[in-house]
Amino acid sequence: MNLSSFIDVFHSWPSLLNGLVMTVMLTLISSFLGVVLGTLCAWGSLRGPKALRWFIRGYVEFFRNTPFLGQIFFIFFGLPALGLRLDPVTAALVALTINLTAYACEIIRAGIEATPAGQFEAASSLGLKPAQAFFLVILPPAFQRVWPAMTSQLVIILLASALCSQISVAELSYEANMIASRTFRNFEAYIVVTLIYLGLAVLFRDMLSWVGRRFVYGDFATEAQR
Amino acid sequence: DALDDIIARKTIRVAVPTDYPPFGSVGADMQPRGMDIDVANLIGEKLGVKVELVPVTAPNRVAYLQSGKTDLTISSLGKTEERAKVIDFSIAYSPFFDAVFGKKEPAVKDYADLSGKSISVTRGSMQDKELEDLAPKAVVKRFEDNNSTIAAFMSGQVEMFASGTPVAAAIKRRNPDLDLELKIVLANAPCYVGVVKGEQKLLDKVNAIIREAKASGEIDRLSVKWLGAPAGELPE
């Protein structure tokens, strides 16, 4: 392994770039959907009717306790048997989103449960409806409380998107595999892609902390959290 | 030198597939079995050493050899220029035709008919490369192992799949009702034993063993057992 052997890898930069774009797209879309759905599930599992609560619990437990690889195989290879055929990218997005939703639901629920009871009470004694109280009053501080945990989970989703190569989604590790099997520069290709993932993870983390401050919970003094 | 090491160690490490019937799969006892496994055992027997089978998949079988994790790879490996740069090849031990398979419809008369068709293929296999050269307009979906390639076809995610004739025959035998036929042959790509690059003594020894087995009819016997037909003429 020397520098010149990396050249073969860098020769394939257009496919690496394509893979990078696909990885980023998979991550961003499923992160967004997963967080939104996770929030709704968290609300449902705390406030919804009993049947809904049990359903959400079962859903969350199932998807948190089975490997992601199995989930993605099931959605891609198994659902067609039930008449639902998804193309690889859609299947990957669905799998990532469903998986993330389960985790996000748990994380957000923890944040909501840590909300002082007084916040609900203050909101309802002002006459806010439960949904208004939830989205205007309870949620933003809950998000702030759990944003670090959420960030870690979203980074895990970024890394898990590598497994989408298994259903022929042309994302970053798929392209790395392609380069590896074309040029037999396995190690060089993996090192390069590993470093790209590391860079992506660091960037994504920074971006999330910015997004959190800017859009999700606003920039308010933390000490106010009682 | 590799051959001396093998003799000294009294074991030879051979990369074999476990996801590629009839060349390699497992029985109900989870032990590997198939054409490739028998060839490995044959070579071990002739060398007078124990055989250590290392299960591999199509994409990483060359990597195992390259990084010295195994001495040989016997996993229905076809010969290509690129591969020849990083490993050595013995003489062929088994016939193998790469082809595209699919349902009766639509008909495929030449490679141009594959344009726009979605075809699943195992990444890093010969068929992958051949499809790219012969039918550049086909929509190729690459999967990690043979199982996924086939499953993609069976579940209707792709219209066709590219694989070897023996593989398709095995599927057909398992699922007689399956609507499956050979659409077009991609190449005649007999299987070779892969040997660590630059180990001439080992390579010569393996070649000698295979030649002898061909002459004695042993190869044909294995071919009939696993592939359903004699091996016939194989390139040196």
Next chain:
Amino acid sequence: MNDFTTWDVFRNLLAAVPWTIYLSLIAFAGGAAVSLLLLCLRFAFPRAAGTPVRLYVQLFQGTPLLMQLFLVYFGLALMGVQTTPLFAASLCLSVYSSAYLTETWYGCVLAVPKGQWEASSSLGLKHWQQMLLIVLPQALRLSVPPTVGLMVQIVKNTSLASIVGFVELTRASQIIANATFEPFLAYGAVAFIYFVICFSISLCGRHLEKRIRI
């Protein structure tokens, strides 16, 4: 060629369960050992060890385990260091889990209220006594739920050891799926087995959490 019964599928999968458990135990024990070491370093030399430990965590949390495995197994070999699949899997899983455990446990120690440190120093306890008698027991309690969560992750991630040819649950299910051409039976069974293992860990964790809460 297909002589598998449904029972054979289950039997062979169950036969692979010990490997999954064994790998998980190694990964957890190794990860715990490494992260305890890192935590000791970090608390003993906050200045000197802080940044390297943070970088370590950042590095192994920021790269896919799959890539780590591949690089250790094949990459080290290419540099002349031969490793067995067991060694590579143990090393990577340990390093991977140590990164997460280090971060989690560090957070638990920090989460013990400052007042506890102050009260114990004003009683004249030495630093190590404060750590051992006051802070660690409380941190330990805080750490139960996240640690159990990580254990579940580790169990699921041992499936990636199949990349280096290790025949544990996932690999066994792949092999069986290939032999039987019945991927759904094999994958369904394996999902069920994973669920049973992981969910019982979660349940034990919850039970433990309740028992040690005062």
Next chain:
Amino acid sequence: MSNLAPSAALAPALPVSASSGAAIELVGVNKWYGDFHVLRDIDLTVNRGERIVICGPSGSGKSTMIRCINRLEEHQQGSIVVDGIELTNDLKRIDEIRREVGMCFQHFNLFPHLTILENLTLAPIWVRKMPKKEADELAMHFLAKVKIPEQAHKYPGQLSGGQQQRVAIARALCMKPKIMLFDEPTSALDPEMVKEVLETMVSLAEEGMTMLCVTHEMGFARQVANRVIFMDAGQIIEMNEPEAFFSNPQHERTRLFLSQILGH
């Protein structure tokens, strides 16, 4: 703290039975938490413009009682009528009542992610559907009233406890409630800040707001209350005008309690 001059300006200013009908009426109210009987046969009529102080030992059910009045807790027996509306499970009625009743909590419960101004305008905008501009003006009016208009654009975390509690009062006032409930509004405050909050409450009282206030600030009780209620073990043990209540408590339990909170 406490011991306000007993010659307070306001104390028995208002006759006990005033203006048009009762603001709040509790008849035979009982409440249980599981097996635990928190409220026992509570009867209480609060007239419009009346100011009532409730005291009693910890756990005696003071908070529970006033929380039943705006339905933060449900009662199981008896009737509670607020501003002529009876409290039932009908959600619409609860909403109506909550619009008429403002509440201040011990721990302020400001919304940490909103600025002071946003805290104040949230309910007018979302519940009263007031245009933002109008809500802002209203909010600034009440902020000026509690004497902290300059803090409008800060976050709650940046204010002192006393300031936060005044914001909480202003927030409740922005809904223009007819009745204000206070649950120990000063007990989480530093001694210096107690005064500024009490002053705000006194000025509210001077404007004739109907007030129900759980507090142990006996100086405040003497100054503004029309009646003082003593609760113990879920019952109203004693109820009297402040002068009589403090100088001549009827019950042994009341006497003991008063000696403890005034004595040290």
Next chain:
Amino acid sequence: MSNLAPSAALAPALPVSASSGAAIELVGVNKWYGDFHVLRDIDLTVNRGERIVICGPSGSGKSTMIRCINRLEEHQQGSIVVDGIELTNDLKRIDEIRREVGMCFQHFNLFPHLTILENLTLAPIWVRKMPKKEADELAMHFLAKVKIPEQAHKYPGQLSGGQQQRVAIARALCMKPKIMLFDEPTSALDPEMVKEVLETMVSLAEEGMTMLCVTHEMGFARQVANRVIFMDAGQIIEMNEPEAFFSNPQHERTRLFLSQILGH
């Protein structure tokens, strides 16, 4: 609350300069948090057996000052001598001093994972190397003193705030300190519980313990303090005997402060 009978039993019982040398001596102490000057030229001598109450507005540096005395905070200038030992960075000396100085915090800071008894015996066993049996006896002695021997085997979370604070006092006493520091020991308590804790402190004072106490319980100050100190903005503004301090404060700032905490 407060306003203890001014004819308190203990107040000026002890002459200001007593027994063998000073218990605590601060000379020219200065401390900064970054740029922020928290303590400015603090000079203070506390004699053995003396009881000093410190009051002042929030943020004036009261806590910081007493935390410097047992080195929970470091000072940057000046010298602090406790029981004849000067505070430097020498860890052994800090340990020695901490053995002589007991401290009680506003939020008790009991160890939640240990029973009451274990809370009390922890330091005697590990710091004083006392045998467990002896430590248990000692602990029970002090638990009896704070009147909760029956709680010995419960966990802190099962006790009321007042009980917890008394355990915290007993815990400090188990180290047989020569000096006790209190940082607002009653301000996190319900009014009723304040009394029981203050009583414990008064009985300590009666035994002649050297005490430094940050509190706003002016009744307590009148009853037990030899001197009252008023701090503002990191400085000691005024220091006097309680009678003189309350009846005739010298400084405008002190007067204002007293009017606020006594006035309402």
